[in-house]
Amino acid sequence: MTGERGSMETRDREVPSPLAPLLEAHRSRPGALLPLLHAVQEAVGYVPPAWVPFIAEALDLSRAEVHGVIRFYPHFRQTPPGAHRLVLCRGESCLARGAEELIAQAERLLGVFLGGDTPDGRFSLEGVYCLGLCGCSPAAMLDGQVQGRLTPRGLEAFLAAAQERS
């Protein structure tokens, strides 16, 4: 690490150990920031704000630039996600098949609005404009598992199954 360019936050500190290999793997790629942020989020579930100065320094960017990118893209999180991630589609195709009711039901069952995490850390509830599963609307994704033709009863079962797994 170059002492000259090191910011206040990074000068006397080691790169966090999970971050170091990711920086090495990505820093020389053209347009490296998004692939790097994806790698970070895949590794630890979110982009820890304390890592931003190290990311900025490795890519020769300002912290503001890195922060701006994280905040611009809805996919990137700055806080740890819930143990389960429920994504409900709210594209027009799913709206035409009852997505609004499913969203209201999920918000009621989990006690959070779209975009929120349950206080017990069990669920993150997200809305998305289209999963590309419009051929079987309404659609959802739970921990990466896709679900189509979702019914209110199906949603309940879907959440119960996740609860059991955790």
Add this chain to the structure above:
Amino acid sequence: MNPARETPTVVYVPRDAAALAVGADAVAEAIRAEAARRALPLQLKRTGSRGLFWLEPLVEVATPQGRIAYGPVQPEDVPGLFAAGFLAGAAHPLRLGVPAALPYLQGQDRLLHARLGVIEPDRVDDYLATGGYRALEQALALEPPELVAQVQRSGLRGRGGAAFPAGIKWDTVRRAPGPTKYVVCNADEGDSGTFADRMVLEGDPFSLIEGMTIAALAVGATQGYVYLRVEYPHAYRTLTAAIELARARGYLGPDVCGSGRAFELEVRVGAGAYVCGEETALLESLEGKRGLVRAKPPLPALAGLFGRPTLVHNVLTLATVPVILAEGAEAYRDYGCGNSRGTLSLQLAGNVRRPGLVEKAFGMSLGELLYDYGGGTASGRPIRAVQVGGPLGAYLSPSHFDLPLDYETFAAAGAMLGHGGIVVFDDTVDMARMARHAFAFCADESCGKCTPCRIGSVRGREALERVLAGGPVEAELALVRELAATMRDASLCALGGMTAYPVLGALEHFPEDFTARARSGRPVQG
């Protein structure tokens, strides 16, 4: 021992994400388990989907009479199917017969989507056996200007939504000076009601890889990127695996097919921003920045990715290139009508009885698509509205169902075909809420660079929320019309510019949903 009994029967189960979403994996597992229980030799092949989604999971069996389809199959149907003898194509209530003879498929012009649901997407040999890489072989023998000329003669226009003539773009990039050029595939298929890109990526990824390779040869690019949305994890896995296989077989890399020409291809994943489907925002995102729309000019064809000449196309446009070379530019041009040549991938979604992928020559009427293919609504109620062309597409009423599906006719009617997505709504839809949704979507997804989009969408949403709450209709709607017109005329890109389509379409064709509200005091849901 009877040798015939040792030959495993081939059973096809889709692994397209939409098939998985309705249980295809569980069905595949049930078939495997039942075959094991009965000690029957069986080979399971996982294909893409043919795009007849109301029949998914659609299982097919290879028989001496050809492939026989059964669907929609649930795991609990599997023992009964075995008992009925479905491995020999026997009768069963779920038996659909030869897939190609199903009316939904029989009437289609499957040029681009011929392999969907037929081949295993992760097998180069399947691709080769169905005509794959023949176009690249031809392309390697042609000079770049002749390659560009073929695309020009085909009449191909960009399938992502803007419908710009592809050949002109190719020629601009080819003629652009500079040693470094790029080919970028826009696989940020964010429009609700569209899934054809995803199906190609998951069901026939080599067609995109081949198309990009040919495009690179034509314009003089050596590096390609596929910008894929993060909402498509299955497509990511299939596409990255296919790229590795293509590289291992010499179809990508420093020496494409021994030609001495290099082409490398990399997948980059978006992060949930719809606006990155706009080509200049996409390029910003690929450069690792916020997806802010760039002002044009300069055109990406001249100064695109990292400031270099860049050919940007949608998945379907690039995957069509091998079809054009293999079939011949004139043969492709013979499909379609007017200035809309070739085939269009229509995607039927929403409240429709038979949702799915319909590839047809341009020119079929909207009504034919909705009723003959779609079969009307899934709810059985009358169709009241359809949105054509994604969330920025106009809402149309049954009075438009005679419109032929071609670019110019739709433009003349104040609508657009866009990426070919069609979302159907029955008569329970509240169009004031859908208009509000259009503004809210734009407000959520605006990149924030230009004021009409950033502010107009928020103000428009607020105005319609006041209407929904029973506020004064006339004044609010005048404001909404003015906002929509300003956004249409003054936004930097199509996101703000085209939000006017669904809003004004809803106002114009379904005024009663706005005006009757104040009079009747219709309660607002949600």
